[in-house]
Amino acid sequence: MTSDPGETELIDRLQKRDPEALAAAYDRYGQIVYSLFLRITREQSTAEDLVQELFLRVWNHACQFNPAKGSLGVWILSIARNMAIDHVRSAQTRFATRLRPLEQADRVNAGAKTSAPESVIDHARTIGTAFASLSFNQRRVVELAYYEGLSQSEIANQLKEPLGTVKSWMRSALMRLRSAIEGGAVL
Amino acid sequence: MTHPEMDQLYELYALGALEPELAAEIDEHLATNCSYCMERVQEAADFAAALAGIAETKKPPKALRDRVLAGLGQARSSKTWILIVAALSAACLGLLVFSLVSRTEMSRMQSQLIVLQGERAQLQGAIETMRAAERNQLSLVRSERDQLQSALTIIRRPDTRSIRFGNQNAPHGWVFVNRAGGLVLVGAQLPRVASDRTLELWLVPVTGAPRPAGLFRPNAAGDSLHTSSLAVNPAQFKAVAVSVEPRAGSSAPTTKPFLLVPLG
Numbered sequence: 001m002t003s004d005p006g007e008t009e010l011i012d013r014l015q016k017r018d019p020e021a022l023a024a025a026y027d028r029y030g031q032i033v034y035s036l037f038l039r040i041t042r043e044q045s046t047a048e049d050l051v052q053e054l055f056l057r058v059w060n061h062a063c064q065f066n067p068a069k070g071s072l073g074v075w076i077l078s079i080a081r082n083m084a085i086d087h088v089r090s091a092q093t094r095f096a097t098r099l100r101p102l103e104q105a106d107r108v109n110a111g112a113k114t115s116a117p118e119s120v121i122d123h124a125r126t127i128g129t130a131f132a133s134l135s136f137n138q139r140r141v142v143e144l145a146y147y148e149g150l151s152q153s154e155i156a157n158q159l160k161e162p163l164g165t166v167k168s169w170m171r172s173a174l175m176r177l178r179s180a181i182e183g184g185a186v187l
Numbered sequence: 188m189t190h191p192e193m194d195q196l197y198e199l200y201a202l203g204a205l206e207p208e209l210a211a212e213i214d215e216h217l218a219t220n221c222s223y224c225m226e227r228v229q230e231a232a233d234f235a236a237a238l239a240g241i242a243e244t245k246k247p248p249k250a251l252r253d254r255v256l257a258g259l260g261q262a263r264s265s266k267t268w269i270l271i272v273a274a275l276s277a278a279c280l281g282l283l284v285f286s287l288v289s290r291t292e293m294s295r296m297q298s299q300l301i302v303l304q305g306e307r308a309q310l311q312g313a314i315e316t317m318r319a320a321e322r323n324q325l326s327l328v329r330s331e332r333d334q335l336q337s338a339l340t341i342i343r344r345p346d347t348r349s350i351r352f353g354n355q356n357a358p359h360g361w362v363f364v365n366r367a368g369g370l371v372l373v374g375a376q377l378p379r380v381a382s383d384r385t386l387e388l389w390l391v392p393v394t395g396a397p398r399p400a401g402l403f404r405p406n407a408a409g410d411s412l413h414t415s416s417l418a419v420n421p422a423q424f425k426a427v428a429v430s431v432e433p434r435a436g437s438s439a440p441t442t443k444p445f446l447l448v449p450l451g
Binding site: 019022023026027030031032033034035036038039040043044045046048049050051052053055056059070071073074077078080081086087119120123124125126127128131139142143145146149150151152153155170174177178181 | 198199202203204205206207229232233234235236237238239240241242243244245246247248251252254255256258259379407408
């Protein structure tokens with residue numbers, strides 16, 4: 001394992017193409033992205049392929065990352081999520097959106113405030129715990145939105161449930177997850 | 188939309204779950220560089236990224252870390268090695284000159300020179316290995332390009348027939364056949380096969396046993412493009428099929444085809 005550098009140092013070294021920096025990034029984010037890809041693909045070898053592709057993208061595009069626009073962790077997890085969505089979508093969609101991950105990661109990172117570097121991993125752990133306490137329907141709508149990138153109306157169509165019901169499940173689910181990471185009670 | 192209304196939507200926006208028209212409205216507002224909303228969007232993006240935690244935590248295999256880092260070796264330019272060799276060569280030369288000046292140091296320097304020359308030889312060997320890997324990569328890219336051109340040539344012919352097969356969440360794609368010569372399979376969500384197995388395409392005649400039409404392996408995403416110059420006359424062949432076979436291929440299917448596409 002490498003020593004754990006601070007966020008700013010890690011980004012600086014990544015942008016200078018220091019392989020040790022990528023090793024540190026892997027040590028920090030490797031497990032969470034592997035878990036995500038394994039959940040999506042259900043195949044260890046495919047999940048490993050996607051992890052390797054993800055870190056190669058991080059390596060090749062680190063110079064384009066602007067730390068003033070967001071944290072490295074959010075950037076990496078956004079790319080990972082979009083790769084996962086592309087994996088579950090049809091080949092036609094996948095081909096059409098091959099360049100989408102980095103573009104979308106930029107869009108959601110367009111804010112002016114940088115989050116604390118370690119918080120995204122801590123928040124992910126908290127959300128993982130809180131997620132288990134959600135109802136089946138709440139978990140289902142969040143999973144369809146997160147893993148497949150479906151809009152609420154697409155989720156309603158897929159589940160054959162009224163849009164209003166889906167919105168209600170989604171709203172309450174997100175509220176409980178948000179409440180968990182803000183330290184509030186998870187009702 | 189007002190700020191309180193948009194406040195309710197930012198998490199859905201960052202998650203990509205917002206209806207397109209509402210997302211467009213927020214995009215339009217963000218284009219005004221509203222600092223309040225930019226901050227809310229960033230918070231929502233942090234939250235959406237942290238949703239990765241909903242997946243059950245699994246430890247990646249230890250070897251994966253080495254594999255990821257080894258992958259960088261191929262991405263890094265071999266220029267670094269060339270610079271190292273050049274530097275070592277310069278060091279060798281400097282050492283040689285110095286040894287001529289200082290005869291008392293000659294013997295020790297010669298030993299060091301031999302060591303450095305050995306290291307230089309090792310590095311040159313490493314460069315040759317990397318160059319060979321680059322040539323292989325280039326050859327692979329050329330092969331893929333040629334296959335794509337070949338597929339486009341077949342697909343563009345006016346007398347080429349196209350047959351769509353499968354549904355989402357299952358193997359699906361297109362088969363293109365030409366009676367004068369040409370068969371293209373464009374597939375998605377094809378099954379991954381073990382390293383000692385491959386996928387084999389078969390032409391199923393109206394009567395008689397299936398005929399081999401080539402071996403192929405899908406990529407990590409399950410996509411594949413396979414072309415063959417075989418002439419496919421629908422009067423002679425009723426379907427194409429795909430089965431999992433030993434890596435070297437088979438003369439007749441040894442497993443039940445998981446894909447059967449009627450040409451009729």
